[in-house]
Amino acid sequence: MTAVLPISAEPAAIPREEARPGRWRRMPAKAKVGAILLGLFVLAGIIGPLVAPYDPSFQNPSPALSLHGPYGAHLLGTTQSGQDVLSQLLVGIRLTLELAFIVGLVATVLAVIVGVTAAFLGGVWDEVLSLLTNVVLVIPALPLLIVLLGYFQTKGQTATILVLSLLSWPWGARVVRAQTLAIRNRDFIAAARETGEKTWRIIAWEIVPNEVSLIAASFVNTVLYAIGASVALAFIGVTNLNSWSLGTILYWAESQQALQLGAWWWFIPPGLAVALIGTGLVLLNTGIDELGNPRLRDAASASRIAGRWLPPANPTPVLGDVSQRRGRLAGFLHSFSRSSLLDETEGGRAR
Amino acid sequence: MPFIVRRLVFYLVAAWVALTINFFIPRAIPGNAVQNVMAKFPNLQPSAYKALEALLGVGHPGSLWSQYVSYLDEIFHFNFGTDVSQYPASVSSLLVQTLPWTITLVGVATVIAFLIGTALGIVAGWRHGGSLDRVLPGLMFLQAIPYFFFALILVELLAIKTQVFPSGQGYADGLIPGWHWDFISSALYHSVLPALTIVLTSIAGWMLQMRNVMITTTGEDYVIAAQAKGLPNRRVIYTYAARNALLPQLQGFGLAVGFVVSGAIVMEIVFGYPGIGLLLLNAVTSKDYPLMQAIFLVITFAVLLANLVVDMIIVVADPRARRREATS
Numbered sequence: 054m055t056a057v058l059p060i061s062a063e064p065a066a067i068p069r070e071e072a073r074p075g076r077w078r079r080m081p082a083k084a085k086v087g088a089i090l091l092g093l094f095v096l097a098g099i100i101g102p103l104v105a106p107y108d109p110s111f112q113n114p115s116p117a118l119s120l121h122g123p124y125g126a127h128l129l130g131t132t133q134s135g136q137d138v139l140s141q142l143l144v145g146i147r148l149t150l151e152l153a154f155i156v157g158l159v160a161t162v163l164a165v166i167v168g169v170t171a172a173f174l175g176g177v178w179d180e181v182l183s184l185l186t187n188v189v190l191v192i193p194a195l196p197l198l199i200v201l202l203g204y205f206q207t208k209g210q211t212a213t214i215l216v217l218s219l220l221s222w223p224w225g226a227r228v229v230r231a232q233t234l235a236i237r238n239r240d241f242i243a244a245a246r247e248t249g250e251k252t253w254r255i256i257a258w259e260i261v262p263n264e265v266s267l268i269a270a271s272f273v274n275t276v277l278y279a280i281g282a283s284v285a286l287a288f289i290g291v292t293n294l295n296s297w298s299l300g301t302i303l304y305w306a307e308s309q310q311a312l313q314l315g316a317w318w319w320f321i322p323p324g325l326a327v328a329l330i331g332t333g334l335v336l337l338n339t340g341i342d343e344l345g346n347p348r349l350r351d352a353a354s355a356s357r358i359a360g361r362w363l364p365p366a367n368p369t370p371v372l373g374d375v376s377q378r379r380g381r382l383a384g385f386l387h388s389f390s391r392s393s394l395l396d397e398t399e400g401g402r403a404r
Numbered sequence: 405m406p407f408i409v410r411r412l413v414f415y416l417v418a419a420w421v422a423l424t425i426n427f428f429i430p431r432a433i434p435g436n437a438v439q440n441v442m443a444k445f446p447n448l449q450p451s452a453y454k455a456l457e458a459l460l461g462v463g464h465p466g467s468l469w470s471q472y473v474s475y476l477d478e479i480f481h482f483n484f485g486t487d488v489s490q491y492p493a494s495v496s497s498l499l500v501q502t503l504p505w506t507i508t509l510v511g512v513a514t515v516i517a518f519l520i521g522t523a524l525g526i527v528a529g530w531r532h533g534g535s536l537d538r539v540l541p542g543l544m545f546l547q548a549i550p551y552f553f554f555a556l557i558l559v560e561l562l563a564i565k566t567q568v569f570p571s572g573q574g575y576a577d578g579l580i581p582g583w584h585w586d587f588i589s590s591a592l593y594h595s596v597l598p599a600l601t602i603v604l605t606s607i608a609g610w611m612l613q614m615r616n617v618m619i620t621t622t623g624e625d626y627v628i629a630a631q632a633k634g635l636p637n638r639r640v641i642y643t644y645a646a647r648n649a650l651l652p653q654l655q656g657f658g659l660a661v662g663f664v665v666s667g668a669i670v671m672e673i674v675f676g677y678p679g680i681g682l683l684l685l686n687a688v689t690s691k692d693y694p695l696m697q698a699i700f701l702v703i704t705f706a707v708l709l710a711n712l713v714v715d716m717i718i719v720v721a722d723p724r725a726r727r728r729e730a731t732s
Binding site (some may be wrong): 184187190193195196281290303313327329404 | 419560659673684689
């Protein structure tokens with residue numbers, strides 16, 4: 054093994070950044086498709102409410118327009134009460150994406166703060182923060198969300214955002230912590246410390262920039278999760294049903310029996326939108342993964358030798374310096390975590 | 405202390421955190437929850453009012469600490485209070501009625517999805533770049549479809565358009581639940597669609613994860629050495645590569661249980677399946693706070709228990725864990 058490299062340090066890992074054409078071409082195909090798919094929906098979210106042909110809540114009283122299939126004036130047909138589905142969709146995409154991106158942002162910031170702090174301070178702090186992370190991770194989020202939102206009298210968007218952000222940071226925190234542990238003891242950090250850099254400066258300028266691809270992946274994952282959770286919550290009717298999001302469209306469609314009435318134009322588009330946004334995010338994430346870990350790439354980067362596809366040789370980054378030294382209290386706390394299994398023999402011998 | 409005991413302690417801590425969150429939720433939310441409940445259900449007895457106050461902590465009987473202690477005491481005796489929307493049924497009896505449905509359905513479906521997904525992942529990881537890799541984007545799309553939406557489409561296609569399967573509920577009307585074949589076959593028949601929903605939407609996740617770990621493992625020196633020795637491919641794949649790649653997969657399984665359960669809750673609502681998810685929705689819509697909280701606790705405990713089981717499997721499957729068992 055040659056060197057312990059951090060996962061793809063170059064900022065090319067943020068796919069939606071305006072990159073040089075060369076970089077775009079070097080991106081895995083999956084990431085490109087994902088970025089384009091997601092870009093289309095982000096565009097729809099930005100200009101959607103401006104180009105929506107009707108007011109999504111306007112109920113056309115004309116009986117002919119109740120549950121009318123798609124035609125020229127209503128490209129995606131109408132709902133039972135004569136509302137325009139396309140307009141609802143265009144407005145709804147914005148609200149859903151807005152919520153998901155805010156949750157993604159807040160949760161990722163929390164994840165970075167917790168993850169970096171835990172790994173950088175080490176010792177007891179690390180173990181306490183890891184314990185907290187693991188506990189929040191293991192408590193099922195959706196039931197808790199439903200219960201919390203059940204209590205709120207005014208079910209605004211803010212409540213959902215707040216609760217979702219507070220429950221979705223641990224995944225990211227774990228990954229960031231592991232990566233920070235791997236970077237922490239490398240030479241350039243030691244050099245920065247020797248030159249008298251303050252700790253927060255080392256964290257902000259030396260460590261975090263080296264984790265951009267991981268943080269991006271964690272952000273994408275959280276957005277994905279937030280979309281799924283918020284749509285599900287709206288669908289079962291525990292969030293604000295007066296504003297239009299993809300979930301509330303589905304809620305009204307379901308509660309007014311769109312499928313049973315055969316009104317596929319009312320029901321399929323919002324679900325398909327959620328699925329396509331989700332696919333875009335997953336593809337993007339797989340692409341980011343492949344950037345960081347070339348072994349996962351398709352046959353394009355594997356070479357065929359003697360009839361067998363051989364992946365490129367060992368560029369896998371080593372995550373987490375597991376055999377770090379721990380104090381007695383920290384070691385004791387650590388022994389309760391599932392990952393203590395991976396310490397293997399070092400820990401066993403020390404005992 | 406053996407590894408498994410330490411894990412048990414960790415889950416106890418997690419359970420305590422969940423209990424404490426559960427204790428503080430009704431107390432932190434502005435507005436008098438008991439008044440809301442009483443306004444909604446005017447036929448409640450004064451004694452029920454007292455019990456509600458103790459459970460939800462409104463009216464502040466005693467200090468916060470004494471409330472907390474009596475709350476823990478009630479929970480330890482599995483006394484979740486009286487249900488308000490289906491008065492005078494006790495919350496525990498409602499839980500006992502619904503929990504087996506969810507556990508059986510979600511448990512079996514999840515294990516099936518895990519096994520199929522992992523098996524596919526092994527093949528996809530080994531034949532990296534092969535035909536299975538090409539269907540990956542399709543599987544990702546399947547995974548990105550919300551559970552409930554997928555469930556609705558399945559109902560539309562397989563229960564309403566072509567009436568192959570029943571469109572909802574746990575068993576046919578008119579049957580009395582019990583250990584007789586009529587009921588069991590009906591229950592099985594009704595659970596096909598819900599199970600199919602869980603399996604189809606979660607397979608891709610397991611497969612992708614296993615594939616990625618498998619690819620990394622295949623590049624390890626010991627796998628190459630095993631191939632160089634001339635061992636048959638089958639042996640290299642299953643005994644050398646897959647067995648080692650399985651451990652991260654198992655750990656991931658533990659973490660994903662909560663996620664699967666969450667999805668299953670919404671799915672139950674679509675199918676009108678008589679499990680705990682439907683009960684939770686009914687509790688939320690009727691503002692039945694005691695029931696809501698009890699369900700949250702029960703689901704959390706179930707997830708913790710499932711994690712403990714996963715840990716036990718890891719200890720059995722992983723020689724390193726057994727070795728630590730012996731040394732520490």
